Amino acid sequence: MKFRTIGDLNVSSLGLGCMGMSEYYGNQxxxxxxxxxHRALQLGVNFFDTADQYGMGENEELVGRGxxxxxxxxxxxxxxxxxxxGDGxxxxxxxxxxxxxxxxxxSLRRLNTDYIDVYYLHRVDTRVPIEETVGAMKELVVEGKVRHIGLSEASAETIRRAQKVHPIAxxxxxxxxWSRDIEEEILPLCRDLNLAIVPYSPLGxxxxxxxxxxxxxxxxNDYRRNTPRFQGENFNQNLTLVQSLEEIANELSISPSQLALAWLLSNGEDLIPIPGTKRISYLEENIAAIDIDLPKDVKDFIDKTVPVGAAVGDRYSLPSMKLLNR
Structure with a gap:
């Protein structure tokens, strides 16, 4: 395993997203x-991602037990x-x-632990000044219940304001x-402020x-059935993009998943992707991407083949899109 840093934490270059183990991606x-x-542990993964809303708390309990x-x-x-x-x-x-x-x-109770290594605000509550939210998170750090504070899908202005209250890790x-919105403003800002970037859904x-x-x-019950990029003609056009990536992967004798993860990992040591899976075979395939070094000409070809904004359709349904970049 190779390692990167979040604050003073040495975390595996790839973490494991645990959401699908409890909800959203079909049966559990x-x-x-x-x-x-347990296989992730054997492979050297030491960074595990969950949330209190995944399975309405069940995912945290699962992670805590496991x-x-x-x-x-x-x-x-x-x-x-x-x-x-109560209905979810x-x-x-x-x-x-x-x-x-x-x-x-x-969360501490469900995880069966007395501290959380990275505690994120999942989405920004526009009714509450970010200074007040992060101020309360800072108190959790002082109390020893949280080691590092994080934000999720926050705007550049919100990140700047939050950083003035307490360091955002x-x-x-x-x-x-195919989701590169952060490259214009968010990614440069995070690098200026020395924030680690934790990409979720790195495999789209x-x-x-x-x-x-x-x-x-x-x-x-798979929620992707109602996601714009998986709908109708959007799906067909996006499938064409993926087929182009498959051709590149085949030439390199790697899988498309490994190509996508290697692309992310090669974009900076401050990127720690958290591909989610509940299957050992996919986990092992993903972890192997850590050792793939993509040549610059391959990355340039990917940029040409799947340029920024090439994916058709929003990332989420309209109500969920409204919760992004706030």
């Missing part, structure tokens, strides 16, 4: 998920902010100081070959793996 199998967590025996040797990141009702519907984003404290205590944001929710040929492959 706890035995398989626990086995994947990693309990090795807690001192790993780093756990979780997030707060989304509030869901998201009803609000809450960044109030009172909620920050309450959410943290609940990491920004979690979507970033991949599985699309960049080359394994998805039809939305009919998804089970009924």
């Amino acid at each position: 199998n706890e035995k398989e998920s626990i086995a994947t967590l 990693l309990k025996s090795t807690r001192k040797n790993i780093h756990i990141a979780t997030k707060f902010g989304f509030v869901r009702d 519907k998201i009803i609000e984003i809450n960044g109030s100081p009172e909620y920050v404290k309450m959410a943290c205590e609940a 990491a920004l979690q944001t979507e970033y991949s070959i 929710r599985g699309f960049l793996s080359g394994k998805i040929k039809s939305v009919d492959n998804f089970v009924e």
Whole structure:
């Protein structure tokens, strides 16, 4: 394993996103998920990402159970902010100081730990000044319950304001070959402020793996069925882009997933992607990307083949898009 840094934490160059083990990507199998967590440990992964809203708390509990025996040797990141009702519907984003404290205590219990390595605000609550939210997160650091503070999908202005209250160690944001919005303003700012960037969905929710040929492959409860990039003609056009990446990967004798991850890893030592999977085979495939060195001419060819903005359709449905870059 190779390592990168978030604050004073040495984290594996690839983390493991655990969301799909509990929700959103089809059916769940706890035995398989626990086995994947344990295999990740064997491969040297020490950075695991979850959130209180994944499975309405069940994902944190799963991560807590699966990693309990090795807690001192790993780093756990979780997030707060989304509030869901009993049916699972998201009803609000809450960044109030009172909620920050309450959410943290609940996450600590579910994770079966007394500290969180990286604690993110999952989405910015525009009703609450970011200074107040981060001020409450700072108190958690002082109390020893949180080691580092992070933000997710925040605007450049919000990041600047937050940084004045307490050092922000990491920004979690979507970033991949076909989601490069951060390159214009957010990425340079993070580098100016020495923030690590933690790209989620580095495989485009599985699309960049080359394994998805039809939305009919998804089970009924897979949320990608309702995501714009997976809809109708958008899907067909995006599939053409992925096929172009498959051709590049084949020439390099690597998989499309490995190509996408190697592309990200080669863009800077401050990038720590967290591809999510609940399957050991995909995990092993992803981890192998750490040792792939993409030549500059290959990266240039990828940029030409899949230029910025090439993906068709928004990343999320309209209501969720409104929660980004706030």
